[in-house]
Amino acid sequence: MSQAVITAAANLARKLAELGINNNKVLDVVSKTPRQHFIDMALAHKAFENTALPIGSGQTLSQPYIVAKMTELVLANSPKNVLEIGTGSGYQTAILAQLVDQVCTVERIKSLQVQARQKLKWLDLHNISFKYGDGWKGWSNRSPFDAILVTAAARSVPESLVHQLADGGQMIIPVGEDIQQLMRITRRGDQISSEIIEPVKFVPLVDGDLE
Numbered sequence: 252m253s254q255a256v257i258t259a260a261a262n263l264a265r266k267l268a269e270l271g272i273n274n275n276k277v278l279d280v281v282s283k284t285p286r287q288h289f290i291d292m293a294l295a296h297k298a299f300e301n302t303a304l305p306i307g308s309g310q311t312l313s314q315p316y317i318v319a320k321m322t323e324l325v326l327a328n329s330p331k332n333v334l335e336i337g338t339g340s341g342y343q344t345a346i347l348a349q350l351v352d353q354v355c356t357v358e359r360i361k362s363l364q365v366q367a368r369q370k371l372k373w374l375d376l377h378n379i380s381f382k383y384g385d386g387w388k389g390w391s392n393r394s395p396f397d398a399i400l401v402t403a404a405a406r407s408v409p410e411s412l413v414h415q416l417a418d419g420g421q422m423i424i425p426v427g428e429d430i431q432q433l434m435r436i437t438r439r440g441d442q443i444s445s446e447i448i449e450p451v452k453f454v455p456l457v458d459g460d461l462e
């Protein structure tokens with residue numbers, strides 16, 4: 252990374268800390284991960300701004316604050332294996348892969364999946380399994396997962412994902428349509444509890460056919 256990028260990355264980490272992210276491992280990984288490689292080159296100068304950016308196919312990479320917040324929430328129960336729904340650019344996948352043992356990630360748009368896979372390989376991240384499929388269904392033969400992170404907004408909590416949580420596992424998921432809330436769904440034995448974390452704005456978790 253050039254000196255300018257290192258400075259921008261350090262400034263972003265400071266900004267995220269001010270916004271309430273206090274897990275230092277998360278701040279460290281956000282400042283080391285080259286977000287500019289996950290977006291259009293023409294927008295590279297905005298990579299370390301705290302702003303959401305387009306990634307093609309009408310999809311969006313969330314602002315770094317929300318990526319950091321969701322990652323911090325995911326790490327709360329020290330997960331070893333994490334399922335991510337919505338690979339998109341692969342940026343959130345890259346952050347997770349540096350913090351947990353194994354990441355399984357599902358995407359329904361083939362072109363995004365292909366590009367994400369290349370970028371993550373190029374970053375030397377090899378603890379990631381990719382699935383081209385419908386995230387509403389999760390990845391049952393790789394379950395149970397200690398944590399599930401959904402990076403698109405579901406109109407309701409997908410039942411099949413709840414079933415793929417390990418005992419003590421948790422799912423972080425934006426829920427809603429026009430008004431969305433980030434929610435934490437926790438499984439303890441057969442007990443499922445849910446809490447609202449904060450309002451968010453995500454692209455929808457799409458139903459039906461793959462693209």
Ligand code: SAH
Pocket residue numbers: 306310311312313336337338339340341342343344357358359360363384385386387402403454455456457458
């Ligand atoms: N985590 C991504 C965010 C991408 S935006 C990143 O860091 O870039 C949300 C992604 O969810 C999009 O790529 C979209 O295609 C995908 N998505 C939406 N509905 C889906 C579904 N039903 N199954 C799998 N992926 C889905």
